[in-house]
Amino acid sequence: MNQTSDLLTLRSVSKSxxxxxxxxDIDLAIRDGEFLTVLGPSGSGKTTxxxxxxxxxxLTSGEIRLDGRxxxxxxxxxxxxxxxxxxxxxxxxxxxxxxxxxxxxxRHVPRKEIARRVAEALELVQLGRFTGRFPAQxxxxxxxxxxxxxxxxxQPRLVLLDEPLAALDLELxxxxxxxxxxxxxxxxxxxxxxxxxxxxxxxxxxxxxxMEAGHIRQLGTPHxxxxxxxxxxxxxxxxxxxxxxxxxxxxxxxxxxxxxxxxRLVCSVAGQPHLKAAxxxxxxxxxxxxxxxxxxxxxxxxxxxxxTIADLAFAGSSTVATITAGGDTAQRLRLRFxxxxxxxxxxxxxxxxxxxxxxxxxxVLA
Amino acid sequence: MSSAGLGRPIAIRWSPLVTALAFALxxxxxxxxxAIFLVYSFFSVDQGQIVYAPTLANYxxxxxxxxxLPVFWRTIVLCLSVAAISILLAYPTAYFLTTLHGRWRYxxxxxxxxPLLMSYVIKIYAxxxxxxxxxFLNKALVGLGIIAEPSTLFVFNMxxxxxxxxxxxxxxxxLPIFLALERIPQVLLRASDDLGASSLQTFLRITLPLxxxxxxxxxxFVFVLAIGDFLTPQMxxxxxxxxxxxxxxxxxxxxxNWPFGAAxxxxxxxxxxxxxxxxxxxxxxxxASL
Numbered sequence: 001m002n003q004t005s006d007l008l009t010l011r012s013v014s015k016s017x018x019x020x021x022x023x024x025d026i027d028l029a030i031r032d033g034e035f036l037t038v039l040g041p042s043g044s045g046k047t048t049x050x051x052x053x054x055x056x057x058x059l060t061s062g063e064i065r066l067d068g069r070x071x072x073x074x075x076x077x078x079x080x081x082x083x084x085x086x087x088x089x090x091x092x093x094x095x096x097x098x099x100x101x102x103x104x105x106x107r108h109v110p111r112k113e114i115a116r117r118v119a120e121a122l123e124l125v126q127l128g129r130f131t132g133r134f135p136a137q138x139x140x141x142x143x144x145x146x147x148x149x150x151x152x153x154x155q156p157r158l159v160l161l162d163e164p165l166a167a168l169d170l171e172l173x174x175x176x177x178x179x180x181x182x183x184x185x186x187x188x189x190x191x192x193x194x195x196x197x198x199x200x201x202x203x204x205x206x207x208x209x210x211m212e213a214g215h216i217r218q219l220g221t222p223h224x225x226x227x228x229x230x231x232x233x234x235x236x237x238x239x240x241x242x243x244x245x246x247x248x249x250x251x252x253x254x255x256x257x258x259x260x261x262x263x264r265l266v267c268s269v270a271g272q273p274h275l276k277a278a279x280x281x282x283x284x285x286x287x288x289x290x291x292x293x294x295x296x297x298x299x300x301x302x303x304x305x306x307x308t309i310a311d312l313a314f315a316g317s318s319t320v321a322t323i324t325a326g327g328d329t330a331q332r333l334r335l336r337f338x339x340x341x342x343x344x345x346x347x348x349x350x351x352x353x354x355x356x357x358x359x360x361x362x363x364v365l366a
Numbered sequence: 367m368s369s370a371g372l373g374r375p376i377a378i379r380w381s382p383l384v385t386a387l388a389f390a391l392x393x394x395x396x397x398x399x400x401a402i403f404l405v406y407s408f409f410s411v412d413q414g415q416i417v418y419a420p421t422l423a424n425y426x427x428x429x430x431x432x433x434x435l436p437v438f439w440r441t442i443v444l445c446l447s448v449a450a451i452s453i454l455l456a457y458p459t460a461y462f463l464t465t466l467h468g469r470w471r472y473x474x475x476x477x478x479x480x481p482l483l484m485s486y487v488i489k490i491y492a493x494x495x496x497x498x499x500x501x502f503l504n505k506a507l508v509g510l511g512i513i514a515e516p517s518t519l520f521v522f523n524m525x526x527x528x529x530x531x532x533x534x535x536x537x538x539x540x541l542p543i544f545l546a547l548e549r550i551p552q553v554l555l556r557a558s559d560d561l562g563a564s565s566l567q568t569f570l571r572i573t574l575p576l577x578x579x580x581x582x583x584x585x586x587f588v589f590v591l592a593i594g595d596f597l598t599p600q601m602x603x604x605x606x607x608x609x610x611x612x613x614x615x616x617x618x619x620x621x622x623n624w625p626f627g628a629a630x631x632x633x634x635x636x637x638x639x640x641x642x643x644x645x646x647x648x649x650x651x652x653x654a655s656l
Contacts, residue, residue: 056556
């Protein structure tokens with residue numbers, strides 16, 4: 001059983017705008033204290049999930065339970081959640097201190113206590129010197145941190161973050177990712193973070209919930225999603241991946257064969273009973289990461305095939321080779337290997353023998 | 367270079383001319399007449415002839431004659447009241463408009479602006495017939511049993527001017543307030559809800575302060591338009607409703623004392639400029655672009 005308890009559960013939650021459905025029967029359990037990222041392309045319904053939980057919009061059907069109690073009808077200002085909005089939504093006429101203290105001040109907390117807690121919150125986000133400034137006088141990263149302090153000061157059970165890093169440049173975004181993660185560890189509050197950026201999701205989340213077209217496709221740790229995607233969408237969306245279409249062959253223990261244009265490939269199905277049980281002849285994909293593919297040595301017992309190098313792209317610490325393989329059906333594959341100072345041993349146009357180990361391959365049903 | 371260069375010589379040839387025009391028009395039609403007025407205010411009149419010798423007599427008369435200053439102050443108070451009442455009525459209207467969605471919002475706004483398309487004089491006549499002793503207002507009040515017989519409280523006096531100016535100028539108050547309210551990003555209101563504020567708290571702490579620049583613009587608009595008006599007091603003010611605008615008018619029209627009229631205009635212009643500057647000062651957001 002789960003040792004960590006569920007804070008919030010969504011049960012067959014649906015949402016339509018007029019007659020247009022945007023969420024279909026979502027079930028999701030958010031654990032107390034975790035950093036859960038909802039990841040999906042735009043239009044996947046991820047922001048809608050956040051808005052429903054935050055109470056910005058009513059459910060069409062289903063229910064949301066907090067500590068087992070239905071809160072679907074609870075008005076937004078009663079919910080013990082606070083949101084960090086995409087464009088921060090700081091109040092332009094209030095100072096940093098006024099913004100951060102807002103949630104306490106509307107609850108009629110005594111002024112002295114507000115001042116003390118505002119100072120604490122600003123210290124936490126390293127903005128202690130900025131109390132008297134107005135939002136317009138702050139940089140993007142500073143506004144971001146004010147918005148975070150404002151959300152944290154009411155000690156919410158759950159902090160909802162709606163793509164809060166989208167407006168920041170790359171370097172600042174990296175810093176803020178680490179910063180958010182460290183703050184989350186420090187305050188031990190549950191964070192629900194919505195993003196379309198899978199790198200961001202991998203870097204910060206304890207668990208990731210991948211959404212597409214109003215459905216949850218997969219929920220798991222970044223490691224699980226990366227190495228054991230359960231469908232073609234997740235396999236393609238989550239980082240670079242090589243997918244080779246084929247028909248499933250027989251299962252042998254923790255492995256199963258798939259017949260493809262590259263020949264018979266053997267992939268791991270460990271811990272995934274649905275893959276072991278799938279019918280022989282079912283359509284599926286062999287999925288393997290570019291870094292799992294390598295040049296085959298003589299005694300290599302892995303999945304071997306030959307391919308022609310179409311292109312080589314230097315990407316700093318690694319180099320990516322684009323390879324065509326599989327003869328007439330011309331599969332395009334990627335091979336990633338560490339870059340070397342004296343240049344690549346591979347040449348474009350060269351035909352090479354390639355392989356990947358069965359335990360680094362994975363099956364995905366089509 | 368070639369394609370971009372084609373359009374430029376023409377633009378360069380014309381631009382000094384356009385610039386000169388842009389400066390010349392306001393100078394010729396606004397600044398020059400104002401300057402002439404200012405100069406005239408230092409002249410005097412002797413037996414219907416203007417004496418072109420500089421004197422401060424007009425200003426001295428304005429400040430010392432017991433007639434002018436009281437009317438001046440009373441007119442300022444009247445116009446401040448007009449501005450205040452207009453805003454009290456316009457704010458809820460504008461707020462209601464922003465709660466409407468889509469095309470209703472603008473359809474209703476257009477309807478509220480329709481009176482601006484009508485002739486000023488016709489509107490005053492219409493209001494006069496409503497306010498008169500046998501007017502609609504008195505008949506309605508008597509008919510409803512609120513008063514026993516027609517009241518003279520708003521017939522040809524200051525109250526009549528107050529009511530008429532307010533009615534005439536309300537559209538000028540609604541528009542800036544509506545625009546200020548509409549410019550407030552909805553997400554700020556949601557953020558306030560999200561932080562636990564009730565809808566009243568959200569209004570008082572977020573919506574109202576953020577709409578104050580619009581209120582300031584509205585107030586200065588209405589005040590400036592009201593204080594410059596002489597037609598309305600003339601038509602609904604009767605004998606007791608004497609305003610500064612009417613005095614001004616009489617100096618130019620009946621008394622034919624242009625220099626003194628010019629001096630009075632300068633006094634009025636000072637008030638108007640102060641009102642506009644105040645409106646401008648508070649009409650800007652406190653260092654906060656969103």
